Amino acid sequence: MAVIPRDRDHHLNEANYDEMIQFWQHGVAQPSSMALMDPNNTKPGFELPPNRLLGEAPSPNDRRISMFSANFRNNVLAPIADPLSLLPTPDPLPVPARTFTRSNVAGGGVLPVPYATKGGRLSMEVWGFNETGNTNVPWFPGTTIRVREGELVHSHLGPRFGSHTIHHHGIEPTPMNDGVGHATFLVGGGGYTYQWIAPPAGTYFYHCHKNTVLHFEMGMYGLLISDPDVPGAPFLDGRSGMVYRQDSLRNYDKEVLWVIDDMDSRWHEDVIAMGHSAGIGRVGNEFITSADNTDVNLHRFDPDFFLVSGVFASPVEQNVITHPAVSPTVTRGETILFRVLNAAYTVVTVRFPSPLNPEVIAMDGRTLGRTPFVQYANPFGLSSLGGEMRLSTAQRWDLLLNTSVPAGTYSVTIEYRHWVTQALLRTVTVPVVITS
Numbered sequence: 344m345a346v347i348p349r350d351r352d353h354h355l356n357e358a359n360y361d362e363m364i365q366f367w368q369h370g371v372a373q374p375s376s377m378a379l380m381d382p383n384n385t386k387p388g389f390e391l392p393p394n395r396l397l398g399e400a401p402s403p404n405d406r407r408i409s410m411f412s413a414n415f416r417n418n419v420l421a422p423i424a425d426p427l428s429l430l431p432t433p434d435p436l437p438v439p440a441r442t443f444t445r446s447n448v449a450g451g452g453v454l455p456v457p458y459a460t461k462g463g464r465l466s467m468e469v470w471g472f473n474e475t476g477n478t479n480v481p482w483f484p485g486t487t488i489r490v491r492e493g494e495l496v497h498s499h500l501g502p503r504f505g506s507h508t509i510h511h512h513g514i515e516p517t518p519m520n521d522g523v524g525h526a527t528f529l530v531g532g533g534g535y536t537y538q539w540i541a542p543p544a545g546t547y548f549y550h551c552h553k554n555t556v557l558h559f560e561m562g563m564y565g566l567l568i569s570d571p572d573v574p575g576a577p578f579l580d581g582r583s584g585m586v587y588r589q590d591s592l593r594n595y596d597k598e599v600l601w602v603i604d605d606m607d608s609r610w611h612e613d614v615i616a617m618g619h620s621a622g623i624g625r626v627g628n629e630f631i632t633s634a635d636n637t638d639v640n641l642h643r644f645d646p647d648f649f650l651v652s653g654v655f656a657s658p659v660e661q662n663v664i665t666h667p668a669v670s671p672t673v674t675r676g677e678t679i680l681f682r683v684l685n686a687a688y689t690v691v692t693v694r695f696p697s698p699l700n701p702e703v704i705a706m707d708g709r710t711l712g713r714t715p716f717v718q719y720a721n722p723f724g725l726s727s728l729g730g731e732m733r734l735s736t737a738q739r740w741d742l743l744l745n746t747s748v749p750a751g752t753y754s755v756t757i758e759y760r761h762w763v764t765q766a767l768l769r770t771v772t773v774p775v776v777i778t779s
């Protein structure tokens with residue numbers, strides 16, 4: 344792996360061609376990865392790398408070249424009149440079992456907030472994903488992508504504004520379909536179809552991977568759930584379904600999706616005023632007004648808003664979230680499946696009160712004790728950890744709760760602790776209501 348000078352804390356040197364190439368990111372105007380093969384810089388729709396003219400051969404460091412094998416690269420580096428007639432097809436885009444479209448919500452995504460932001464406003468700009476990119480249907484967190492284990496999936500990214508990616512976090516696609524913008528390419532106005540195989544059943548998520556630290560904070564993410572390959576799957580969010588416990592399938596009566604997030608309103612006001620690329624210097628044709636990004640301060644994250652699944656906690660309501668999408672009500676004896684994602688930059692501790700003792704059955708999209716990894720892990724009761732689970736950014740735990748306990752209201756608490764100082768910033772309570 345090459346050492347990237349900027350990683351050693353110096354600013355991007357635009358006079359250094361190889362350095363610029365390492366950071367160059369390509370907008371893609373064509374709908375398949377076939378379009379990436381442009382060895383002679385002749386295709387319209389790409390942003391040309393710096394210091395290269397239309398029709399001129401690219402540098403060997405060009406990511407459109409370096410994504411491919413050495414053998415492939417050697418062929419490509421010689422000028423080829425008709426590359427598609429000679430070159431292999433890494434991504435033939437066969438007929439998928441399931442397709443999704445996700446478009447980024449353009450700047451109009453404004454959410455009301457329960458108290459004033461750092462800029463003194465009672466609303467906050469939040470980006471996100473849904474099918475249309477319009478804000479007249481839910482967009483934050485992004486609409487769930489839900490698949491059945493093992494099937495071939497196409498997810499089409501159709502951006503409405505700027506360039507973005509979809510990274511399907513925790514699955515193992517080809518590098519070209521991994522959606523990591525700075526390692527492969529960004530998707531411009533024409534869209535791109537990511538192709539991947541639905542991973543082992545479990546809880547995953549997808550997010551934009553352009554200027555990731557900012558775009559993720561702005562809300563460009565959603566859950567990605569892979570259900571077991573059984574009749575009726577994929578199941579509906581929040582309803583009943585089936586889940587693996589080790590190698591067996593278990594029914595659950597209700598699914599609870601807790602996507603825990605925090606927001607620093609400075610980022611949603613001052614930072615985005617400096618552009619989609621604020622903090623990463625020059626990308627493509629986007630420039631930011633701040634010459635060397637010293638005004639952006641993405642290393643400073645001091646959240647002032649705290650959410651679960653898009654619902655803001657408010658001190659006026661004692662930070663108790665009773666919204667039915669977050670706070671479940673079940674009949675005693677029913678089984679709840681909790682899927683918990685930490686989409687915050689704070690470290691969160693989720694605490695279940697005694698006598699609730701949910702069983703942890705999966706972590707980060709992998710069922711504990713499922714073949715072929717049965718010898719490495721087993722499900723365990725959360726009470727063995729004092730009823731607490733501590734998640735850092737992007738971690739997911741799945742828990743099964745048997746509610747055969749006395750009827751009543753049980754308060755689950757979520758503590759948000761600063762990512763550097765560990766200071767407790769907020770404690771949010773979510774009631775779990777069990778009726779007789």
Ligand SMILES: [Cu+2]
Binds near residue numbers: 507553563
């Ligand atoms: Cu983005």
